[in-house]
Amino acid sequence: MLNPPPLVVLRLHSNSITSIYPLLSLSIVFYPQVRDYDTADEIKERLLSEFNVHLNDRNFTYRVWDNGSGKWSKGENCAPLEADSEAGIVLLLEKRGRAKDKREYRLADKCAEDIAERFKVYIDDQSRTFSTEIWDYERTTTIPDDWEEGKEAEIIYKIKARAKEKYSRNYRQADAIRLELREEHQVEIDDKERKWSIGKPAPAWVEKGATTYEKKTENA
Numbered sequence: 001m002l003n004p005p006p007l008v009v010l011r012l013h014s015n016s017i018t019s020i021y022p023l024l025s026l027s028i029v030f031y032p033q034v035r036d037y038d039t040a041d042e043i044k045e046r047l048l049s050e051f052n053v054h055l056n057d058r059n060f061t062y063r064v065w066d067n068g069s070g071k072w073s074k075g076e077n078c079a080p081l082e083a084d085s086e087a088g089i090v091l092l093l094e095k096r097g098r099a100k101d102k103r104e105y106r107l108a109d110k111c112a113e114d115i116a117e118r119f120k121v122y123i124d125d126q127s128r129t130f131s132t133e134i135w136d137y138e139r140t141t142t143i144p145d146d147w148e149e150g151k152e153a154e155i156i157y158k159i160k161a162r163a164k165e166k167y168s169r170n171y172r173q174a175d176a177i178r179l180e181l182r183e184e185h186q187v188e189i190d191d192k193e194r195k196w197s198i199g200k201p202a203p204a205w206v207e208k209g210a211t212t213y214e215k216k217t218e219n220a
Contacts, residue, residue, distance in 0.1 A: 075124065075131030089119050089130055122167060134163045137189065141197045155187055159196055162189070 072093045074086060081089075096111035112123060121130045137159050143152055162177035181187040189196045 072128050072130060075127070075129040075133070075135075077133045077136070078121070078129075078131035079133070081119075081121075081132075085119055089115055089121060093123065093130065134160050134167065135194060136160075137163070138193075138195045139197070140195045141199060144198060151185075155181065155185060155196075159187075159189060166191075 072090050074081065092111045092115050096108045096115075099105070099108040099111060115121060115123060115130070121132050122134050123130050124135055127135075137156075139152075158177055158181055162174050162181075165171075165177065166174040178189060181189065186199050187196055188198075
């Protein structure tokens with residue numbers, strides 16, 4: 001029988017990222033090999049609750065969610081919240097994180113819906129923050145000289161409106177707003193980087209009137 005890695009490291013370096021390595025070895029290698037899956041799952045829970053580490057034992061990888069403290073926090077643009085409300089949001093976010101780690105996606109979605117309905121806030125998994133306001137998109141190009149006063153504010157409003165529709169999974173409406181921005185204002189949006197630009201040409205496969213999900217079929 002395999003011997004498990006020594007756990008003394010956990011006691012000596014409880015605040016160090018190296019503390020997770022023995023637990024990872026136990027959860028991924030040792031206990032699955034001896035078919036003690038319950039203990040392996042318990043260790044996964046410990047990794048999540050104590051170190052905020054999400055373990056994927058299918059492909060032997062893990063990720064550490066960390067925005068500086070490793071916890072969820074209120075976004076800079078968030079309106080004031082009652083202390084009880086903020087605590088309730090964090091509890092639901094942590095419950096949602098555990099559900100996602102267990103691939104219980106319906107429960108995770110239910111937690112997100114509860115947060116939106118009860119507290120009227122948006123969840124930003126990328127920065128581990130929550131806010132009463134949808135996140136901003138950064139402009140990466142200069143404003144054209146022929147733009148009228150107030151046009152940039154209009155564009156920003158529409159970009160945020162689209163982000164809200166996308167957040168609510170109203171993808172058709174989000175696509176319609178994106179198409180309007182592209183065709184009427186030559187505005188392109190980069191959701192991954194959360195940036196927007198003016199005058200950047202659309203991809204070659206995008207035709208006038210097409211949504212982001214309708215690619216041109218060549219040689220049809």
